[in-house]
Amino acid sequence: MIVPGEPLLSPGSLARAVCYASTSAEHARRVFGSNALLFEFGRQAIAVALRECPAGPVLVPAFICDTLVDGVRAAGRTVVYYRLGPDLSPDIDWIEQNAPSAGGAIVVVHYFGFPSPVADARSLADRRGAVLIEDRAHAFLTTIAGGLPLDADSPCVYTWRKFLPVVHGAALTGISAQAATNRRCGVVQAGRSLASWAVFSAGSRRLLHTLGPTFSDEPDLRRNGTAARLPDRLSTGVLASESGRLQRHGQARRHNFRHLATGLSDLPGVTQALAREPDGSTVPWCYPVRVADRALADDLLGALLSEGIGAWRWPTLPAGLDSGAHPEAAELADTTVCLPVHQGLGDDAIAWMIDTVSGWALSRAATWPDHRIELSG
């Protein structure tokens, strides 16, 4: 059985998306609110959000992927990594003691779709004259399900490309109406001049990427990902045509997450990385499991991929992050493997994942009886 890591674009979705092509950007913006700006990638959205922030460093959690940091650097900002508490919320005391300079921005991440508390980080940002930015790249459907407010006071970055079968798709909300209008003019102009290029030179290549299951981290797209560009029409078309189904997608993801949680409970050496269950307004991006060390995580990933299961590692920590200064983030990144829970997976696919992970865990426990695979947290 093949279990794709991301939902596939069905002929029906493609046909619906094409019907929306001419008005899709307006529809897509309506999903996020009228002042939203749309982009290809989340890293572009964060770079644009930072243009509206006061001078100063950008505080980013140490457990973070390199692409977000690319966006911060593209905005010409200095990155300062901060420590997280055991529940992955910002360690406010640590920030106060270790990141003395003020201004700039503080980025809070809602990991794997689970809402992180922002009130303390917001007060801290206010005290420091910084702007709080919510990274909701994993929490697009949690916001749609009501788990996070759509009209937050802070700038929020979303990536719908992590939830729907598209290459591109990110949004920025919560910047002032004036700033949004100014930016949108620039973005629309850039979009118009890019439209012919997109259609004539790269349209078919993108369509091919979109139809495949493992498209979103194509290296060429990553390299070019820091300029602020509009998502292609197929991406906005899919979002627009799926907008009535987003709640249903959220329910399917929750169901798949709970099914995995039940099937993988009591397994030796494998735990759920967050040790949390999604409530009715939380939509998980994936099911993150933890094993004891990096070698086991690589081994588990290899075993899953060889069985046709599209698991992945997240995050790839940014180059330049001092893992000696942030050992807990490095350990978490080393030992986490993400299993898909997307709306395209049925119970048979989840059962296959449970069997595969269970078989792997039991075979490793038998082969290496001395190897302790108990987890710290």
Ligand SMILES: Cc1ncc(COP(=O)(O)O)c(C=O)c1O
């Ligand atoms: C938490 C988080 N924020 C931001 C980003 C950046 O999104 P994009 O890859 O669309 O630039 C990612 C991408 O992996 C992410 O996981």
